Amino acid sequence: MKYQIKGATGTTVVVLDEKAEEISLLVTRDFDGYKEHKKEIMTKDIFEMCLRTGYIQPEEAALAV
Numbered sequence: 001m002k003y004q005i006k007g008a009t010g011t012t013v014v015v016l017d018e019k020a021e022e023i024s025l026l027v028t029r030d031f032d033g034y035k036e037h038k039k040e041i042m043t044k045d046i047f048e049m050c051l052r053t054g055y056i057q058p059e060e061a062a063l064a065v
Contacts, residue, residue: 001014001015001058002014002058002059003015003056003057003058003059004056004057004058004059005055005056006054006055006056008029010029010031011027011028011029011030012027012028012059013025013026013027013028013056014026014028018044021043021044021045022041022042022043022044023041023042023043023047024039024040024041025039025040025041025042025047026038026039026040027039027040
């Protein structure tokens, strides 16, 4: 699933893999047509907190706002 980061226009997060306590993510930032891709690892607790607080949200929901 693809997510948008609140306040970071052009930045998306895609979940690559989920393990027991970690989530592997691909963060893509678009700087005026130049795309930067970075792999990150985040704990499930932090990821779920970001979803609950609205810091990250599914891309479809972010586009509707």
